[in-house]
Amino acid sequence: MARAYAELFAGLRVDPATVLTTTFEANHEELVLVRDIDVMSLCEHHLLPFRGSAHIGYIPGPDGRITGLSKLARLVEVYARRPQVQERLTSQIADLLMDRLAPRGVVVVLECEHMCMAMRGIQKSGAKTITSAVRGTLQRDAKSRAEAMALIHPR
Numbered sequence: 001m002a003r004a005y006a007e008l009f010a011g012l013r014v015d016p017a018t019v020l021t022t023t024f025e026a027n028h029e030e031l032v033l034v035r036d037i038d039v040m041s042l043c044e045h046h047l048l049p050f051r052g053s054a055h056i057g058y059i060p061g062p063d064g065r066i067t068g069l070s071k072l073a074r075l076v077e078v079y080a081r082r083p084q085v086q087e088r089l090t091s092q093i094a095d096l097l098m099d100r101l102a103p104r105g106v107v108v109v110l111e112c113e114h115m116c117m118a119m120r121g122i123q124k125s126g127a128k129t130i131t132s133a134v135r136g137t138l139q140r141d142a143k144s145r146a147e148a149m150a151l152i153h154p155r
């Protein structure tokens with residue numbers, strides 16, 4: 001039992017900042033977006049899972065440095081492997097990216113179904129909670145934000 005909880009909460013043992021140590025010179029100044037990253041976390045109120053997808057985009061800073069694509073998914077994993085609320089999970093990912101990669105802007109969108117709403121309580125399965133955290137130029141510039149959102153949710 002103790003081992004199972006240790007596995008579930010493995011993210012508490014990892015410093016999220018260590019995930020973003022791999023960066024590359026790419027001279028890339030446009031949006032980089034990784035969509036449909038699987039998210040599994042635990043609601044901190046009921047210790048029941050919530051599950052869905054994360055979409056993470058950023059516009060590199062003036063130095064044009066990028067990070068490894070897998071590092072974005074690893075960042076989700078580190079913050080998800082701890083008791084969470086979806087809103088905090090979303091903003092922690094955005095804030096760490098801003099802090100460590102110094103990009104021009106960041107957008108993080110999470111879409112999850114919460115078992116605490118499906119299995120107990122109100123017992124509504126299928127309801128999706130969508131949260132976003134937008135930082136930097138993507139927050140200030142409606143056109144850039146709309147472009148990123150259109151790539152996250154193509155019609």
Ligand SMILES: Nc1nc2c(ncn2[C@@H]2O[C@H](COP(=O)(O)OP(=O)(O)OP(=O)(O)O)[C@@H](O)[C@H]2O)c(=O)[nH]1
Pocket residue numbers: 022066067068069070071074
């Ligand atoms: N930005 C970007 N990253 C890429 C691309 N192709 C591969 N990568 C990433 O390059 C990174 C290399 O990171 P390393 O830490 O050196 O390699 P690694 O140990 O295999 O990394 P993990 O995949 O996280 O296990 C990984 O994060 C890959 O996902 C690409 O086209 N663009």
